[in-house]
Amino acid sequence: MKEQPSPIRETDDEARRLARVLLRSARHAALAVLDPETGFPLASRVLVATDIDGTPIILVSKLSAHTRALARDARASLLTGEPGKGDPLAYPRLTTQCLAEPVERGHAFYERIRTRFLARHTKAKLYIDFPDFLFFRLKPELASLNGGFGRAYQLGGNDLVIQSAANEEIAAGAAEAVRDLVERHPDVAETLARRLNAPKSASWRICGIDSSGFDLISGDFLLRYEFETLAEEADHICSNISKIAYSIP
CATH class of the missing domain: 2.30.110.10 (Electron Transport, Fmn-binding Protein; Chain A)
Incomplete structure (x- = not known):
């Protein structure tokens, strides 16, 4: 057989x-x-x-x-x-x-x-x-x-x-890094949502970051974005987010 x-x-x-x-x-x-x-x-x-x-x-x-x-x-x-x-x-x-x-x-x-x-x-x-x-x-x-x-x-x-030695360091600085990013770019979450073809919804916000990517949320919608390579620190993550949001397509 x-x-x-x-x-x-x-x-x-x-x-x-x-x-x-x-x-x-x-x-x-x-x-x-x-x-x-x-x-x-x-x-x-x-x-x-x-x-x-x-x-x-x-x-x-x-x-x-x-x-x-x-x-x-x-x-x-x-x-x-x-x-x-x-x-x-x-x-x-x-x-x-x-x-x-x-x-x-x-x-x-x-x-x-x-x-x-x-x-x-x-x-x-x-x-x-x-x-x-x-x-x-x-x-x-x-x-x-x-x-x-x-x-x-x-x-x-x-x-x-996520296999990264930077996990704990990123966790400690995540909230402050995201807060600083939003203060510099108040429209960053909405811009990301448009660039990533997120469902149309009320205001979006960044609800989590890690060395592998970030999460956007709006009401019942959650969007996960994965980086191509692991980030090494919270500032590196926010730099990646800014590039995704504001770079020329």
Whole structure:
């Protein structure tokens, strides 16, 4: 019997870039965990942001079933990627297998994660400091990318995480660098939105930067832009943003 060809393509830089954008541009996702009582998969919808290294972060209530499940078994799966008009299966999506790491108050990363989450989800300010809420970092281990019909790829966790020694330094100076950029160029976010063909919406703003790119947000729209090469410092990121916004096409 003739052996069937593998449906999995060789993972290339284009696939890695698409996977990173699908993960880092998600405002929400489907989270699947293992029910500790029955062992059955348990899926729910969660809000998503990213840490400075691109690791997904979620904010959940300790009272929820999926939080109790993660406390017993750290394995989880995150489905990201938005469908559009027509067949939903024609649009790219990414399933990321993760290990969940709790980040509660007092953790070394807590304030950074809280700030980055609120920058993307401002309405979460209503409940983010409730004592029964906590963050999880979902450390990517493996991922399955479906880029559309006939475009399937397997990726490792390192394909999705930003490997840069400058992550911590950039995190420390990110807010100030963006604030200075906006003071110099008050129209920078709107200009970026036009240059990048973002959906028409109310005012856009920069809601996050990292050494690999930046995020723009306006209402329900989130746009992720990935640099060609990693930036080495926050000022370098803002310089890249200015070039994208104001350089001659």
